[in-house]
Amino acid sequence: MERPKIRLTLIDRKGPCGCHRGHRVGDTFDFDTERGRLCPMAMHVAFPYIDILRYGGAIPGQPEGTAVFRCPDVDVINVFKIEKIEP
Structure with a gap:
């Protein structure tokens, strides 16, 4: 089963x-192929949300x-949106 892609904007x-x-x-950044372009401080905050979304959870x-x-x-104070993109 292919896991969903994650896009950050x-x-x-x-x-x-x-x-x-x-x-x-x-x-816009593709998490799987461009995560190294994203600021490490932002990535540190994003990762738990990405993990939750990618593996079936939801953010209240x-x-x-x-x-x-x-x-x-x-x-x-950059504001990012994470989107789960189903294969």
């Missing part, structure tokens, strides 16, 4: 500074197959 920025990694609103209060989270850098 930067959907908003709330902090006063630009991203130190150079990410911009609209950037989020539409099915999705999760929204933010990076932990208080100066940047």
